[in-house]
Amino acid sequence: MIVPGTSRLGGVIGWPVAHSLSPRLHGHWLAEYGIDGAYVPLPVRPFALGSALEGLRDAGFRGVNVTVPHKEAAYAVAGICDQAAGLLGAANLLLFGDGGFEARNSDAEGLAASLMAELGAKGLDGANVVLLGAGGAARAAILACASLKANAVCVLNRSPRRAAILVEALRPRINIALASGGLDEWPRVAADALLLIHATPAGMKGAGAAPAAAPLVDVAALPAAAAVCDLVYNPLETPLLTAARARGLAIIDGLGMLLHQAAPAFEALYGVRPRVTLALRAELESVLRDKP
Ligand code: NAP
Numbered sequence: 001m002i003v004p005g006t007s008r009l010g011g012v013i014g015w016p017v018a019h020s021l022s023p024r025l026h027g028h029w030l031a032e033y034g035i036d037g038a039y040v041p042l043p044v045r046p047f048a049l050g051s052a053l054e055g056l057r058d059a060g061f062r063g064v065n066v067t068v069p070h071k072e073a074a075y076a077v078a079g080i081c082d083q084a085a086g087l088l089g090a091a092n093l094l095l096f097g098d099g100g101f102e103a104r105n106s107d108a109e110g111l112a113a114s115l116m117a118e119l120g121a122k123g124l125d126g127a128n129v130v131l132l133g134a135g136g137a138a139r140a141a142i143l144a145c146a147s148l149k150a151n152a153v154c155v156l157n158r159s160p161r162r163a164a165i166l167v168e169a170l171r172p173r174i175n176i177a178l179a180s181g182g183l184d185e186w187p188r189v190a191a192d193a194l195l196l197i198h199a200t201p202a203g204m205k206g207a208g209a210a211p212a213a214a215p216l217v218d219v220a221a222l223p224a225a226a227a228v229c230d231l232v233y234n235p236l237e238t239p240l241l242t243a244a245r246a247r248g249l250a251i252i253d254g255l256g257m258l259l260h261q262a263a264p265a266f267e268a269l270y271g272v273r274p275r276v277t278l279a280l281r282a283e284l285e286s287v288l289r290d291k292p
Helices: 022-032 046-058 071-077 083-088 107-119 136-147 160-170 183-190 239-246 255-270 278-290
Strands: 008-014 037-043 063-066 093-097 100-104 128-132 152-157 177-182 195-198 227-230 250-252
Touching (some): 022 037, 022 255, 037 255, 063 255, 083 136, 093 255, 100 255, 107 227, 107 250, 136 160, 136 195, 152 183, 160 177, 227 239, 255 278
Parallel strands (some): 008 063, 128 195, 152 177
């Protein structure tokens, strides 16, 4: 691949970053739209974030996507941010400008778009949602549910205190009913939920995590009309989604969120709003199938 001096430069910083699907994703769009650009994986150790960002900006990069473990630190170094990054306290995109760094976060927008694509026009209107996990992805999921006009989100976490802290932090800032508890409350809250969102790494393979043998909760407690969304996308079908499928529930995997959160970043870096197509999804599915 030849990268001429005129190319628009972008990339993704993380540690580690070799597992990231973003170079493949953005590379697909650069080729599809015939854009003179390049998008590269950038392994940056946590202590080197500041110097790496300065260097990339000085070397002419337009900006970078940001993944684990840099999302919060990247937000902290930015002088300005969009509303979602401000609410999440984390950035998944940093844009480099003359005035400094601009933090953006499209995780919630990406999940909302994925849910809309799968659930149809009614989306989450008036629905009760149960959310498992209280980390950064769960925070983005709450924003997504609020943007889709869900009625309420009940956040259940292994550590109930962390779920309570998350809910207390967001309650004054967004317009949706929020409750919290421990995983033991699942049977009680599942009965009137129309969507379960799983936002913990349980069931994920790679990055040293062994796939969990059993889902964190029993999907038998959900109504027959409920859907189950897992933010984990490797494997594409997690034990939780397998159990939901076996029960006849609608399932939504984490790849949709990944694809849709990337579209606004690509537009910011390269000036074209890309389409999330079946061909793109099929390409990434085949990459995931080959991953250890
Ligand atoms: P995080 O900030 O580290 O949050 C971890 C959360 O998961 C915490 O609430 C933690 O509970 C809980 N947890 C961890 N291991 C657990 C286990 N074995 N059993 C029960 N609970 C467990 O992680 P994150 O950034 O929110 O990411 C969560 C998942 O979402 C990851 O798998 C990530 O790959 C995925 N994700 C996907 C996308 C996408 O585009 N599809 C985007 C972002 C994230 P405690 O508080 O009790 O420790």
